[in-house]
Amino acid sequence: MGLKKxxxxxxxxxxxxxxxxxxxxxLVLACLGYILWTVFSKGLPSLTWAMISQTPKGGYYxxxxxxxxxxILGSLYLAMGGTLLAVLIGLPIALxxxxxxxxxxxxxxxxxxxxxxxxxxxxVYGAFGFSVMLAVGMRSSxxxxxxxxxxxxLPIMVRAMDEVLQQMPKDLEHAALAIGATKLEVALKIVVRxxxxxxxxxxxxxxxxxxxxxxxxxxxAGYTDRVPTSLTNPAASLPLAIFFQLSTPFPEVQQRAxxxxxxxxxxxxxxxxxxxxxxxxxxxxxxx
Amino acid sequence: MNSHIQVKNLNVFYGKSQALKxxxxxxxxxxxxxxxxxxxxGKTTLLKSFNRFIELDEMTRISGQVxxxxxxxxxxxxxxxxxxxxxxxxxxxxxxxxxxxYENVAHGLRMHRMKKGKNEFDQAVQHxxxxxxxxxxxxxxxxEPATSLSIxxxxxxxxxxxxxxxxxxxxxxxxxxxxxxxxxxxxxxxxMSLKKDYTIVVVTHILRQAKRLADYxxxxxxxxxxEAGTAQQIFEDPQMERTKxxxxxxx
Ligand SMILES: Nc1ncnc2c1ncn2[C@@H]1O[C@H](COP(=O)(O)OP(=O)(O)OP(=O)(O)O)[C@@H](O)[C@H]1O
Ligand SMILES: [Mg+2]
Numbered sequence: 001m002g003l004k005k006x007x008x009x010x011x012x013x014x015x016x017x018x019x020x021x022x023x024x025x026x027l028v029l030a031c032l033g034y035i036l037w038t039v040f041s042k043g044l045p046s047l048t049w050a051m052i053s054q055t056p057k058g059g060y061y062x063x064x065x066x067x068x069x070x071x072i073l074g075s076l077y078l079a080m081g082g083t084l085l086a087v088l089i090g091l092p093i094a095l096x097x098x099x100x101x102x103x104x105x106x107x108x109x110x111x112x113x114x115x116x117x118x119x120x121x122x123x124v125y126g127a128f129g130f131s132v133m134l135a136v137g138m139r140s141s142x143x144x145x146x147x148x149x150x151x152x153x154l155p156i157m158v159r160a161m162d163e164v165l166q167q168m169p170k171d172l173e174h175a176a177l178a179i180g181a182t183k184l185e186v187a188l189k190i191v192v193r194x195x196x197x198x199x200x201x202x203x204x205x206x207x208x209x210x211x212x213x214x215x216x217x218x219x220x221a222g223y224t225d226r227v228p229t230s231l232t233n234p235a236a237s238l239p240l241a242i243f244f245q246l247s248t249p250f251p252e253v254q255q256r257a258x259x260x261x262x263x264x265x266x267x268x269x270x271x272x273x274x275x276x277x278x279x280x281x282x283x284x285x286x287x288x
Numbered sequence: 289m290n291s292h293i294q295v296k297n298l299n300v301f302y303g304k305s306q307a308l309k310x311x312x313x314x315x316x317x318x319x320x321x322x323x324x325x326x327x328x329x330g331k332t333t334l335l336k337s338f339n340r341f342i343e344l345d346e347m348t349r350i351s352g353q354v355x356x357x358x359x360x361x362x363x364x365x366x367x368x369x370x371x372x373x374x375x376x377x378x379x380x381x382x383x384x385x386x387x388x389x390y391e392n393v394a395h396g397l398r399m400h401r402m403k404k405g406k407n408e409f410d411q412a413v414q415h416x417x418x419x420x421x422x423x424x425x426x427x428x429x430x431x432e433p434a435t436s437l438s439i440x441x442x443x444x445x446x447x448x449x450x451x452x453x454x455x456x457x458x459x460x461x462x463x464x465x466x467x468x469x470x471x472x473x474x475x476x477x478x479x480m481s482l483k484k485d486y487t488i489v490v491v492t493h494i495l496r497q498a499k500r501l502a503d504y505x506x507x508x509x510x511x512x513x514x515e516a517g518t519a520q521q522i523f524e525d526p527q528m529e530r531t532k533x534x535x536x537x538x539x
Contacts, residue, residue, distance in 0.1 A: 175383035175446070178339065179396040179453055180373035189395075194386040285386045285433045 036265070043262030046255040052263060056225045061244065063252040068260050071241035073227050075264070077142055078237055079211035082149025086157050086206055089150070091192075091199070094161035098168070099187045111162065117155040123215035125152045130219035143231040145221025149210045157206035164198030165191060172287055194286050197279040204275050208268060214239035238264040292317040292457060292487040293338065298352035300333050300342060307333045309511045311352070315504070320479060320488045322498045322519075325508035326534065331491040334508070335459045338489070339375045340368050356457070373400060376450035378460040382442035384434030385449070389426050392434050392445055393417060396453040412452060420448035421478055440471025447478065458482065460490040464497070476501060495535065499523060507531045 005011070054067035093110075101107030129148035130140075138144055168191050176190045177183075192199065214237070222234035223244070238260055245257035291314035300308040307330045315321050323331045336342045340361060342350055353360045361371045373396075385392050393413045397403045403412055413430070417423040422444040426437070434445060443463065450458065460479070464472035479488055479501060492498050498505065505522040507515045507530070515522060515531045526532045 169383075171379065171381070171383050172386070174341065174344065175379065176385060177344070178341070178372055178377040178379070179399070179450060180369040180371075181399060182369055185399060189399075190385060285388060285435075287384065287386050287435055 039258060039261050039265055042255065043258035043260075046252070047259040047262055051256065051259055055227060060225075061248055061250075061253060063250050068236075068238070068241050068256070068263070070225055070227050071236040071238045071260065072263060072267075074142075074221070074224075074235035075211055075238040076267070077228060078145045078149055078217060078221055078235055079207055081142070081146035082153055082210045083203060083207045085146060085150035086153040086210075087203055090154050090157040090161065090206075093154075093158050094165055095187045095191065097158075097162050098165040098191070099183050111159070114155045114159050114162075118159060121215070122152055122213045123218075126216040126219050129216065133220060139232070140220060140222030140234045141232045142221060142228045142235040145217045145235055145237070146231075148216050148220040149213070152213060152216050153206035153210045156209055157202050160202035160205050161199055164195050164202055167198065168195055169287070196286065197283040200275050200279040200282070204272055207271060211268060212239060212264070214243055238267075289314055290317045291315060292356065293489075294353075294355040294358075295337075296353040296355070298334075298337060298354060299350070300330075300337055301349040302345070303347045307511055308337070311513055313506065313513060313516060315487065315489060317487050318483055318485070319503035320483050320490060320501050321504040321506060322502035323489065323491045323506045323508065324493075324495075324498055324534065325514075327493075329508045330511045331508060332461055333511075335377070335461050335489065335491060338457070338459055339372050339377050341377070343368075373453050374455055375457040375459060376453070376455035378443070378447055378450060378458060378463040380462045381466045382439060382446045384437070384442050384445055387434065388431045389434050389437065389445060390430040392449050393452050396449060400453055402453065416448040416452040417445075419451055419478070419482075420444040421474060422448060438471075440467050440474065443467060443471065443475060444478070447475070451482075455486070457487045457489065460488070462491050462493060465493070472497075495537075507534065509534075 048067075050065070051067040052072060053069060054065070055070045056068070057064060057066035060066035097107055097110060101110065125148055129144060129151070133140070133144050172194060173186050173190065176186045181190070217235075217237050218240060221237060223236050223240055224234045225236070226233070228235040242257045242260045242264070245253050245260060248254065293313075293315035295311050295313040295315075298308055298311040298313075299306065311334065323334065325331055333342070337350060337354055338361075342348050350362070354362060356371075356374065359366070385395055387395065390413055393416055394403075394409050397409065397412055403409050414423060414427075417426060422441060425441060426445075429436070434442065437445060443466070458479075464475050467475065476497065479490065482488065483503075490501060492501070499519070502519040502523075505517060505519050506513055507522065507526075507528075509530050515526060515528045522531065523535065526535060
């Protein structure tokens with residue numbers, strides 16, 4: 001029988017594509033590995049307890065005593081506040097899109113708008129936020145940073161949630177409608193429960209964009225060596241801390257920049273592991 | 289005939305194609321009505337027009353009347369959630385809600401504010417799980433996910449969930465077609481025991497099941513009702529050639 005493999009064009013094409021895919025994959029993996037290695041190898045030696053438990057003392061940026069507690073807490077406050085605000089606004093938008101607008105003209109219009117907003121560079125959000133803040137007489141502050149970060153995170157969060165909610169099994173919605181639920185009850189009690197793990201991923205994606213962004217908080221949250229104690233205080237952030245330390249001429253301060261980057265990486269890692277754990281717990285009842 | 293549902297001049301369109309053509313029917317109270325007919329003849333569409341599921345699809349258009357106890361369920365001042373509370377649906381495949389076994393039954397009660405306090409909920413959940421013949425199998429695992437049940441058990445859970453909100457009519461769209469023979473028998477038995485209190489309308493493709501269940505039979509073909517009558521009339525003395533043909537397995 002003619003079952004033996006003869007090398008035809010389609011087999012060759014398949015083999016070539018397989019290697020192209022493999023090479024791309026390895027390339028990405030290598031980049032990621034190299035980044036992590038750089039951050040770890042350069043950052044770990046100068047990552048001391050003092051660095052994460054103290055605020056910068058006088059002369060910190062010249063290589064003297066102190067740490068980046070101001071930036072660590074500032075970043076956490078900013079990103080968590082911004083993400084929380086974005087969830088409070090974004091989840092209702094996503095549910096509204098899926099429950100009532102669906103594929104209507106308005107629905108399409110809003111999705112396109114969000115996609116455009118998604119593509120706008122964060123410095124533009126920062127500049128816009130700052131000009132609004134100036135107009136209303138607000139100083140650079142934690143609150144200003146949180147609001148601008150929420151705006152920055154909203155498009156990506158809503159669109160990610162929108163894609164997630166699209167995967168909601170129609171039959172499951174119908175099961176709830178069949179016992180007399182309103183569309184709103186279905187959205188809040190069934191859809192959110194069923195799609196919880198995807199919703200958490202969307203939130204995480206937005207959080208990642210928020211905590212890693214420097215340009216949007218540069219003017220709006222400002223920078224300070226103190227830990228913010230109220231929403232009206234300015235707040236430091238890790239990406240800016242990294243930037244400032246890296247741009248000094250002193251090698252030991254530049255080392256600290258890598259240590260700061262390491263802290264940021266660890267925070268992001270911890271948050272994503274934490275949300276994974278949460279997502280597994282919360283989707284215990286999801287219908288597969 | 290003491291009819292519970294009356295259908296008058298019902299037409300349903302999906303976009304431009306007409307799925308139901310001028311349907312006129314009466315469905316008897318406290319009996320099991322079986323709807324039969326070849327695939328694509330509009331059985332599901334007819335059932336969906338009874339609990340207003342038809343309107344979930346934006347492309348559909350409906351005209352005519354469906355009256356339940358003389359009330360047109362498509363009238364303007366009708367609350368669609370009340371319609372669906374009164375007319376329960378058991379679908380082809382079981383779709384438990386993403387919550388525990390207990391909550392699946394309790395959810396509707398809570399939504400319609402029918403019970404108060406843990407005791408009343410516990411009692412109602414136990415009662416309806418018993419009616420659905422599921423209590424003994426799940427009483428020690430009420431707070432496990434509903435998905436931990438077998439498909440047959442899930443279908444009985446869905447039945448319990450539907451019964452808990454005290455409907456008057458139960459619709460079943462091939463409710464046993466995804467189940468194994470034992471589970472199917474189980475569902476059939478429960479339906480038989482329920483008909484003294486409920487009006488039941490079931491779509492089935494299985495002739496023997498139809499014969500076991502039916503008090504009243506509706507035979508449909510290409511969106512029209514060809515013949516309707518008591519089980520005896522239709523199975524023993526069908527009048528129309530199409531019905532005869534279908535019953536003798538020509539489709
Ligand atoms: N959502 C829909 N959009 C467009 N046409 C539809 C839709 N649902 C059903 N139809 C059409 O309407 C007609 C009746 O469909 P219906 O599902 O009611 O048939 P059925 O008798 O339940 O068939 P089956 O025994 O296969 O379940 C069919 O021709 C079908 O193609
Ligand atoms: Mg059908």
